[in-house]
Amino acid sequence: xxxxxxxxxxxxxxxxxxxxxxxxxxxxxxxxxxxxxxxxxxxxxxxxxxxxxxxxxxxxxxxxxxxxxxxxxxxxxxxxxxxxxxxxxxxxxxxxxxxxxxxxxxxxxxxxxxx
Amino acid sequence: xxxxxxxxxxxxxxxxxxxxxxxxxxxxxxxxxxxxxxxxxxxxxxxxxxxxxxxxxxxxxxxxxxxxxxxxxxxxxxxxxxxxxxxxxxxxxxxxxxxxxxxxxxxxxxx
Numbered sequence: 292x293x294x295x296x297x298x299x300x301x302x303x304x305x306x307x308x309x310x311x312x313x314x315x316x317x318x319x320x321x322x323x324x325x326x327x328x329x330x331x332x333x334x335x336x337x338x339x340x341x342x343x344x345x346x347x348x349x350x351x352x353x354x355x356x357x358x359x360x361x362x363x364x365x366x367x368x369x370x371x372x373x374x375x376x377x378x379x380x381x382x383x384x385x386x387x388x389x390x391x392x393x394x395x396x397x398x399x400x401x402x403x404x405x406x
Numbered sequence: 407x408x409x410x411x412x413x414x415x416x417x418x419x420x421x422x423x424x425x426x427x428x429x430x431x432x433x434x435x436x437x438x439x440x441x442x443x444x445x446x447x448x449x450x451x452x453x454x455x456x457x458x459x460x461x462x463x464x465x466x467x468x469x470x471x472x473x474x475x476x477x478x479x480x481x482x483x484x485x486x487x488x489x490x491x492x493x494x495x496x497x498x499x500x501x502x503x504x505x506x507x508x509x510x511x512x513x514x515x516x517x
Binding site: 295322326331332333334335336339341347349350382384389390391392394395396397398399400 | 410437438440442448449450451452455457493495497498503504505507508509510
């Protein structure tokens with residue numbers, strides 16, 4: 292079956308512009324996580340969605356970052372007024388359930404460069 | 407503070423030279439530990455999940471083991487195609503469903 296897909300694969304933007312990143316999880320996966328990976332760094336948790344529960348936004352670095360998910364399908368991560376420090380790879384992962392008893396499957400990532 | 411530390415940061419091996427990667431963790435309780443492989447420009451690819459001390463899992467040339475404080479990823483007779491960054495992630499037991507990732511070990515296997 293299809294894996295997790297993300298779009299765009301690469302995004303170059305100018306400082307101050309807004310960007311929207313998209314994630315299509317594996318069908319049937321109720322949990323969806325967003326991570327940020329800076330060059331040479333580990334994965335940094337941003338936000339996760341579990342079914343219809345309120346998302347856990349505790350990892351969002353500032354109020355410029357927001358995310359939405361429609362039911363148990365597509366999710367979008369929006370970064371407003373981008374800054375150069377936002378340059379990173381943004382990874383999405385989905386799993387049957389949140390919490391570590393189910394495997395997370397990752398998408399290929401969106402490489403964001405803010406000039 | 408809960409931490410996940412991977413060592414070494416980088417490892418160079420000759421083809422056929424077996425070695426081990428380490429993931430040590432300090433959490434109050436472990437729900438699950440995951441190993442991933444990440445190739446340049448790609449998302450992490452799932453390898454193993456371990457849940458309790460003493461557990462072991464194998465896949466081809468890879469074997470993952472778990473103790474109460476650390477996990478090892480043993481690579482037996484590696485090949486150049488095993489070159490990648492290996493990531494470890496820990497889910498703590500309790501109410502949080504947020505994993506902590508280590509920074510990874512970059513493995514290069516020379517032919």
